[in-house]
Amino acid sequence: MRVAEAIGQELARQGLDQVFGVVGSGNFYVTNALVGAGARFVATRHEAGAATMADAYARTTQRVAAVTVHQGCGLTNALTGLTEAAKSRTPLLVLAADTAGWNVLSNFNVDQPAVLRGLGIESETITSAGTAVQEAVRAFRRAAVDRRTVVLNLPLDIQEAEVPDDAAAPLPLPVLETPVAGARSVEQLADLLRSAERPVLIAGRGARLSGARDALAELGELSGALLATSGVARGLFAGHEWSIDVSGGFASPLAAELISSADLVVGWGASLNVWTLRAGQLVGPDATVVQIDEDPAAIGRHVAVDHGIVGDVRATAEAAAESLRARPRTAAPWRSPELQERIRTRLRWRDEPYEDTSTDALIDPRTLTIALDDILPKERVVAPDGGNFNGYPAMFLEVPDERGFCLTLAFQSIGLGLSTAIGAGLASPGRIAVAGVGDGGFMMSHVELDTAVRLELPLAVIVYNDHAYSAETHHFGPEGHPLDIVQFPETDIASIARGYGCDAVTVRTPEDLKAVQDWVAGPRRRPIVIDARITDFASWMIAHSFATESQAEDADTAG
Numbered sequence: 001m002r003v004a005e006a007i008g009q010e011l012a013r014q015g016l017d018q019v020f021g022v023v024g025s026g027n028f029y030v031t032n033a034l035v036g037a038g039a040r041f042v043a044t045r046h047e048a049g050a051a052t053m054a055d056a057y058a059r060t061t062q063r064v065a066a067v068t069v070h071q072g073c074g075l076t077n078a079l080t081g082l083t084e085a086a087k088s089r090t091p092l093l094v095l096a097a098d099t100a101g102w103n104v105l106s107n108f109n110v111d112q113p114a115v116l117r118g119l120g121i122e123s124e125t126i127t128s129a130g131t132a133v134q135e136a137v138r139a140f141r142r143a144a145v146d147r148r149t150v151v152l153n154l155p156l157d158i159q160e161a162e163v164p165d166d167a168a169a170p171l172p173l174p175v176l177e178t179p180v181a182g183a184r185s186v187e188q189l190a191d192l193l194r195s196a197e198r199p200v201l202i203a204g205r206g207a208r209l210s211g212a213r214d215a216l217a218e219l220g221e222l223s224g225a226l227l228a229t230s231g232v233a234r235g236l237f238a239g240h241e242w243s244i245d246v247s248g249g250f251a252s253p254l255a256a257e258l259i260s261s262a263d264l265v266v267g268w269g270a271s272l273n274v275w276t277l278r279a280g281q282l283v284g285p286d287a288t289v290v291q292i293d294e295d296p297a298a299i300g301r302h303v304a305v306d307h308g309i310v311g312d313v314r315a316t317a318e319a320a321a322e323s324l325r326a327r328p329r330t331a332a333p334w335r336s337p338e339l340q341e342r343i344r345t346r347l348r349w350r351d352e353p354y355e356d357t358s359t360d361a362l363i364d365p366r367t368l369t370i371a372l373d374d375i376l377p378k379e380r381v382v383a384p385d386g387g388n389f390n391g392y393p394a395m396f397l398e399v400p401d402e403r404g405f406c407l408t409l410a411f412q413s414i415g416l417g418l419s420t421a422i423g424a425g426l427a428s429p430g431r432i433a434v435a436g437v438g439d440g441g442f443m444m445s446h447v448e449l450d451t452a453v454r455l456e457l458p459l460a461v462i463v464y465n466d467h468a469y470s471a472e473t474h475h476f477g478p479e480g481h482p483l484d485i486v487q488f489p490e491t492d493i494a495s496i497a498r499g500y501g502c503d504a505v506t507v508r509t510p511e512d513l514k515a516v517q518d519w520v521a522g523p524r525r526r527p528i529v530i531d532a533r534i535t536d537f538a539s540w541m542i543a544h545s546f547a548t549e550s551q552a553e554d555a556d557t558a559g
Helices: 003-014 025-036 047-061 073-077 079-087 112-118 132-145 183-195 205-209 213-223 253-260 313-326 337-346 365-375 391-396 417-426 439-454 470-479 493-499 510-521 540-558
Strands: 018-021 040-043 065-069 092-098 122-125 149-155 199-203 226-229 243-246 264-268 288-293 307-310 380-384 432-438 459-465 503-507 528-533
Touching (some): 003 025, 003 132, 018 025, 018 047, 025 065, 025 149, 040 439, 047 065, 047 079, 047 092, 047 417, 065 073, 073 092, 073 112, 079 092, 092 132, 112 122, 112 149, 122 132, 132 149, 183 288, 183 307, 183 313, 199 213, 205 213, 205 313, 213 313, 226 253, 243 253, 264 313, 365 391, 365 510, 365 528, 380 391, 391 432, 391 540, 417 432, 417 439, 417 459, 439 459, 459 493, 470 540, 493 503, 503 510, 510 528
Parallel strands (some): 018 040, 018 065, 065 092, 092 149, 199 226, 199 264, 226 243, 264 288, 288 307, 380 432, 432 459, 503 528
16 A cells, blocks of 8 residues: 555544645645545645644634645645644644655655655655555644644655555553642632732633633622633633623724723633734733633733633633632622623624714725624624725624634734635534625635635625735825735626636625625525725724834834
């Protein structure tokens, strides 16, 4: 048996069952072996799309997904998506063909490990026919156990060799015990929660991964804390009466007011970075900050903390709750009927008054998104792209739970939203996938509409179309700079979408959304693209983003 075939079969046996990619001669055998052993393969139109779909699928399911690419250019095409996944610690295994070590004159030859190392992406390389399967499983183990994005380089000469009879057997994946915080640290946290008058719990990616929703909700009940999330964990407390949704740039004015007035802020598996705390602006001057994470290196990396606790989020929350049950706090003054009414009536961005800027030819993005929130099924997964419009799909579209939101913006690249929605949608049978993208990001990535059409995916793509890279127009325009280099002629995006086989509609007024209602009422066996011609103004998100980036750069310089 060829090494490539043995690797594919063994990885499938280890549990790798979802693969995305573009197949060339270098990854043909390993991909076919995976499929033959039961894995599902999704052929994308570009490696960048494959990487992001796999990233979104793995985030949504919390299982390792795979990307398969050709050597050299196949890998480099995928690098932006892989860097995003690596920055987000997505458990991803990338099967990358590589040129034979002796073939330095090959057109495909690049130093793949060096390229990956420069981007902060982990990699392994198979070294011989006798050890290749063991090395492949080791890479899979690093992705699964360490929750990392790992590239497995597969030199062609080793791939094509026969596996010897005495080949090294792979080691089984370990069963790991949950790391538990020390009793003294837990009791200190419980004491802080007992004495705080205005505590807020902010749950991040780590809280979602550990399944800590119920434990944190109970701890909130016992301590009187309000419940918030980081952007990537949005939806974790959806439907909870004391949830204030997202902390940071996405936070509504009421949520920001409440978080900044807290006297105790506790981050649970949340990095507490410049986005989640608005570069520290959401931490009051007298607030105590606590951070819980199973990775010691994560604690205090972005913000000064008064107490750091190393341990699993759910286990720590359960231990703190047990302490509070044994010795309860005497009152929970913040959770008052008056505050509950404010949260019920004013928390959502759609509850904030605004002046509708719509005209007969253009629709206000807030009016558009509120209407779509009412039209589209509530069982959904929302995937916002980056840009001036970003806050509208991210915060005006409600999500049912933590599986209903997938944000691939750790690398701050636009153009990933469409593939994110496809990957998250595939991981969410029974839900529609909703991509919120700008016209710039759509034009970078619309080739993957073909993938969605082939998959008959129930996908709604909202294109916030102002014919520009509008983050730049609103950042540099007030300074008097010429903007023609970031503005474009009008593009008929609906016609592009129809060319791929999608349903499509151009929306200028709320009445044009009747076509979306019809799509929702139908079988939804092909995507719909909504070419929304929006009014042009700077969103609150873009002002926050540039201010936060500036503060972060200043902090880095000062450090």
